[in-house]
Amino acid sequence: MPQSFLPTVDRNLDELVCVCECVCLNVEEINVKKTRFLVWDIGGQETLRASWNTYYCNTEIVILVVDSTDRERLTLTKDELHRMLAHEVSSYVCA
DSSP: OOGGGHHHHGGGOSEEEEEEEOSSEEEEEEEETTEEEEEEEEOOSHHHHTTGGGGOTTOSOEEOOOOTTOHHHHHHHHHHHHHHHHSTTOOOEEO
């Protein structure tokens, strides 16, 4: 997990296990008390967005992280969020 996230996220972690690290995505398994999170950090590049829906299978929640200082991409991000919400297996999306 990137060091910049650890001060916030690492407070109540029982265990932090790196599952895999690739060029296009990072996967982390985080165990907090009795809850297991399998976190997939997938890239936002245009070439990768077409495959986002392949990660939705058995997904209970999606957290979309947005750089709010990049005003030019906010409309694009909004469109991608709506596309994710329209996908039938997306039960919960947090943005």
